[in-house]
Amino acid sequence: MSAARPGPGSGRAYRFPRAIEGETANGVRIIVLPMPARPLASVQLVLPTGASAEPRERSGITTALARLLPEGGEHHDADGLVEASELLGAKIGAEAGWESLVVGATLPAGRLAGILPLIAEIAIGPRLPEREIERVKALRLAAIDQVQASPRARASEALVAAIYDEGAAYSRPAGGTRESVSAIDRTALHAWHQQLLSAGRPTIVIAGELDPAAAIRAVQESPLAALTRGSGKAHAPADTSSPISSERGGAPHLLLLDRPGSVQSELRIGRLGRSRLDPLFHAALVHSEVLGGLFGSRLNRVLREEKGYTYGAAAGFEFRRGRGPFTARTAVESSVTAAALVEARRQLGSLATDPATEEELTAARQYLRGTFPLRFGTASAVAGAVTALVANDLAVDELDKFQSSVESVPAAAVAQVAEELSTERERIVVVGDAASIEAPLRDAGFAVEVRSEPVKGES
Amino acid sequence: MSAPHPIPLKERRLSNGLRLITVVDRTTPTATVNIWYHVGSKDERVGRTGFAHLFEHLMFQGSANVSKAEHLSLIESVGGSANATTWLDRTNYFATVPAEWVELILWMEADRLGTLLEALDQANLDNQRDVVKNEKRSSYDNQPYGTAYLELLALAYPKGHPYHHPTIGSMEDLDAASLEDVRNFFATWYAPNNAVLTVVGDIDEAEIVAAVERHFGGIAANPALPSHPDLTISTPLGGEIRKTVKDKVPDPRIHLAYRAPILSSPDLPALEIACQILAGGRGSRLTRRLVRQEQLAQDVGLSVLPFVDGASLVVGSATLRPGADATRLETLFLEELRGLGERGPTAVEMERARALIESEELALRSDPETIADQIGMYATLLSDPERINRDLAIYQGVDAAAVQRVAQQYLADDRVILWYEPVEAP
Numbered sequence A: 001m002s003a004a005r006p007g008p009g010s011g012r013a014y015r016f017p018r019a020i021e022g023e024t025a026n027g028v029r030i031i032v033l034p035m036p037a038r039p040l041a042s043v044q045l046v047l048p049t050g051a052s053a054e055p056r057e058r059s060g061i062t063t064a065l066a067r068l069l070p071e072g073g074e075h076h077d078a079d080g081l082v083e084a085s086e087l088l089g090a091k092i093g094a095e096a097g098w099e100s101l102v103v104g105a106t107l108p109a110g111r112l113a114g115i116l117p118l119i120a121e122i123a124i125g126p127r128l129p130e131r132e133i134e135r136v137k138a139l140r141l142a143a144i145d146q147v148q149a150s151p152r153a154r155a156s157e158a159l160v161a162a163i164y165d166e167g168a169a170y171s172r173p174a175g176g177t178r179e180s181v182s183a184i185d186r187t188a189l190h191a192w193h194q195q196l197l198s199a200g201r202p203t204i205v206i207a208g209e210l211d212p213a214a215a216i217r218a219v220q221e222s223p224l225a226a227l228t229r230g231s232g233k234a235h236a237p238a239d240t241s242s243p244i245s246s247e248r249g250g251a252p253h254l255l256l257l258d259r260p261g262s263v264q265s266e267l268r269i270g271r272l273g274r275s276r277l278d279p280l281f282h283a284a285l286v287h288s289e290v291l292g293g294l295f296g297s298r299l300n301r302v303l304r305e306e307k308g309y310t311y312g313a314a315a316g317f318e319f320r321r322g323r324g325p326f327t328a329r330t331a332v333e334s335s336v337t338a339a340a341l342v343e344a345r346r347q348l349g350s351l352a353t354d355p356a357t358e359e360e361l362t363a364a365r366q367y368l369r370g371t372f373p374l375r376f377g378t379a380s381a382v383a384g385a386v387t388a389l390v391a392n393d394l395a396v397d398e399l400d401k402f403q404s405s406v407e408s409v410p411a412a413a414v415a416q417v418a419e420e421l422s423t424e425r426e427r428i429v430v431v432g433d434a435a436s437i438e439a440p441l442r443d444a445g446f447a448v449e450v451r452s453e454p455v456k457g458e459s
Numbered sequence B: 001m002s003a004p005h006p007i008p009l010k011e012r013r014l015s016n017g018l019r020l021i022t023v024v025d026r027t028t029p030t031a032t033v034n035i036w037y038h039v040g041s042k043d044e045r046v047g048r049t050g051f052a053h054l055f056e057h058l059m060f061q062g063s064a065n066v067s068k069a070e071h072l073s074l075i076e077s078v079g080g081s082a083n084a085t086t087w088l089d090r091t092n093y094f095a096t097v098p099a100e101w102v103e104l105i106l107w108m109e110a111d112r113l114g115t116l117l118e119a120l121d122q123a124n125l126d127n128q129r130d131v132v133k134n135e136k137r138s139s140y141d142n143q144p145y146g147t148a149y150l151e152l153l154a155l156a157y158p159k160g161h162p163y164h165h166p167t168i169g170s171m172e173d174l175d176a177a178s179l180e181d182v183r184n185f186f187a188t189w190y191a192p193n194n195a196v197l198t199v200v201g202d203i204d205e206a207e208i209v210a211a212v213e214r215h216f217g218g219i220a221a222n223p224a225l226p227s228h229p230d231l232t233i234s235t236p237l238g239g240e241i242r243k244t245v246k247d248k249v250p251d252p253r254i255h256l257a258y259r260a261p262i263l264s265s266p267d268l269p270a271l272e273i274a275c276q277i278l279a280g281g282r283g284s285r286l287t288r289r290l291v292r293q294e295q296l297a298q299d300v301g302l303s304v305l306p307f308v309d310g311a312s313l314v315v316g317s318a319t320l321r322p323g324a325d326a327t328r329l330e331t332l333f334l335e336e337l338r339g340l341g342e343r344g345p346t347a348v349e350m351e352r353a354r355a356l357i358e359s360e361e362l363a364l365r366s367d368p369e370t371i372a373d374q375i376g377m378y379a380t381l382l383s384d385p386e387r388i389n390r391d392l393a394i395y396q397g398v399d400a401a402a403v404q405r406v407a408q409q410y411l412a413d414d415r416v417i418l419w420y421e422p423v424e425a426p
Helices: A061-071 A078-087 A109-124 A130-149 A151-163 A178-182 A186-198 A212-220 A281-293 A298-306 A334-353 A358-371 A379-391 A398-407 A411-422 A434-443 B051-058 B070-077 B099-119 B122-141 B148-156 B171-176 B179-189 B205-216 B267-279 B285-293 B326-343 B347-364 B368-382 B387-396 B400-410
Strands: A020-023 A029-034 A040-047 A091-096 A101-108 A203-208 A253-258 A264-272 A310-317 A325-333 A427-432 A447-451 B009-013 B019-024 B030-037 B081-086 B091-098 B195-201 B240-247 B253-260 B297-305 B312-320 B415-422
Touching: A020 A212, A029 A212, A029 A379, A040 A109, A040 A379, A040 B347, A061 A078, A061 A091, A061 A101, A061 A109, A061 A130, A061 A186, A078 A091, A078 A109, A078 B347, A091 A109, A101 A109, A101 A379, A101 B347, A109 A203, A109 A212, A130 A151, A130 A178, A130 A186, A130 B297, A151 A253, A151 A264, A151 A325, A151 A427, A203 A212, A203 A379, A253 A434, A264 A334, A264 B122, A281 A298, A281 A310, A281 A334, A281 A358, A281 A398, A281 A411, A298 A310, A298 A325, A298 A334, A298 B122, A310 A334, A310 B122, A325 A334, A325 B122, A334 A411, A334 A427, A334 A434, A358 A398, A358 A411, A358 B070, A379 A398, A427 A434, A434 A447, B019 B205, B019 B368, B030 B099, B030 B368, B051 B081, B051 B091, B051 B122, B051 B179, B070 B081, B070 B099, B091 B099, B091 B368, B099 B179, B099 B195, B099 B205, B122 B171, B122 B179, B148 B240, B148 B253, B148 B312, B148 B415, B195 B205, B195 B368, B253 B326, B253 B400, B267 B285, B267 B297, B267 B312, B267 B326, B267 B347, B267 B387, B267 B400, B285 B297, B285 B326, B312 B326, B326 B400, B347 B368, B347 B387, B347 B400, B368 B387
Parallel strands: A029 A203, A253 A427, A253 A447, B019 B195, B240 B415
Antiparallel strands: A020 A029, A040 A101, A040 A203, A091 A101, A264 A325, A264 A427, A310 A325, B009 B019, B030 B091, B030 B195, B081 B091, B253 B312, B253 B415, B297 B312
16 A cells, blocks of 8 residues: 555546527527437426516416426326326426426437427426316425425525515525415416416427437427517516625524424524626635535534534525525534534634635635536436526526636635625524523524424414 | 447456456546445444444544545545445445546545554544434434334344344444444455445546556455355245334325345346336326325335345335325225236336336436446345346346236235324324
């Protein structure tokens, strides 16, 4: 065994698949990303409106619609659709995001032409059967109870509700609230579906081992050609509510959600974050790795590897079209709740007073650069990344520059991200056993507001 | 649709018994290093449960030339990611890095295999013991339904059987683990002749072989490698075992477990296809009946947990819809399982299952980390790494009669039925 560490050998550069574009006669955009040796292809139709555009009383309707699209269309009922797609070796489905509704499938590339009519069928003319609407609503209501029972999910939902103003879409779970989901009916779903089809420009993204010209032609000749370019506004205004606060001093407010008998406390600390469109996007990524992304990040190193308080601690920005949340999260043994929270806040604040070292910055930049290709092994990962670019109105070659962008993030930009984050209002949520942790939290200087456990069916 | 190209794997054995398997795959400029040790929670002593997994954590705490907690940071700082898992039969460690850094990973794996004990101390053990106890709380104790798998193992295998206790162990046993235990465990099981090293990616095969010889060649084999405990157990459970657990859960959930054929059995692929037909996706029998038609369940699942000897498990679950009838959910769930055994799958169900399996096989080939891990599994547990290239033909060769027969034989009345119910009446 040698004590000398091997240095790097020779390696090749990575290239994100190059996008080749086309369009249908109606002006719907087609983006093909050829990937040699990826015979399992991915097709995704992006309708560029999502949950962030929902009015408050319709919260969750995009998610409900996504669940209902596979319930059949003009030619197939739900069983017929799943049978037809599985015979192609395809899994077909729809997913709602904050900025989009995506209908897609993965399947062997040679069978691409077979799946396009099925995607068109459910995207353009879904059946939306009454019975299934009621089932999807009931399952969402049951899922809300499951969230309340899960300390992890309950803490995360309470935190975003605390970061954003009540009126902001981002303050709510994307799946909707008990009140808004209960009010969804077929008329509302149908109207929302029509609005999604007519707002903005649909895009079809295809990745995998296929000939781009043939793939573009297959879309042009498929029923997807019936989609039209919308005239309406694709997006609600970017959601950046929650005012920047100048609160300084005083006891930090802490919302304690009681979970009697809990053997751990779920800790969440959050602030208003940054947009995906922010010019400091890459700097914010580096910032998050140093603070709470890398295994050796300040948060994880201290809370896990030095103190043994937790199995893991993490922090980072969630990037959306509007300003998504910045959150720090960990679960600690109940008896160390106050100590762990004090330590977590100390580490989270440390970048403002104790800037990232060159060693930390290099590790973060290298990690982001080196793991970039690992994220794109499959065609569906590549198609999904391009889908996200499209939904955020970013250029399709934006990811080509990712590696050089993160590599060249300057220390000053990371410091700026830290400084600006520190001026946002801090929110703290703890889910745990109030009987044992409330007093220690007060003793540690927090202004604790206790909320008791929700009764099932009300939250 | 033509069959996918075989994965071109090359296998060799060092003089100390280390098996090395290489696969050149140039689709991305990365390399995956994956090492399987044939030791898992089945090899733990009474009173020391959870130890194989605790030990896995200590493998990241430094060795002669790597300082505490540096292992993962070093990999991240060259642009890679890494992790490890412990299970009943085995422990695996894996890292993927830009291809130019592959030798660093080989060197780090060799350093901890050769010199772990030089860096081990009480402080590291105490710290990781706390981390693992918090992992148990986070992943099991503090999650709704989180203890179900611990309960299922304990019910499906009798006390004293090596699969009876879970990999995460018990708090008491974790507290009891000493430095002496760690040293003995390492000396017993962490030897090159108990390991399979698989390297997949944009690599030069000759360079990898030379680097592995250079870094691992000097590590001594353990000539007294013990045999694994006797796992012999009858496949039928010998009746029905029932238990109800009151927990902080919003809705009742039923869990099922059946003893099933072992990893090497030709019946296992047929049973996996049976599970696919019963619970794989929106068009499966259980989803259609329980979730969609009868509206009794929020979700359903059924899958195989393959083990190397004795008996594997088929585990299933379904969460009751609020207000639905739990007894009826159980009755219809069991009725569907029985129905597949009585009438077998339809021709269309078989055709759909085959097409999905083919897609899964293509997906596997898109992911060097999964390729490496499957090869490590087949080499370690079946001494047959080439099995990865026969899998598709094996699954495609399963016919409807075989699916019906295994459903009838294994998904019968010998089973564990475990209900989770809310502590308070809803």
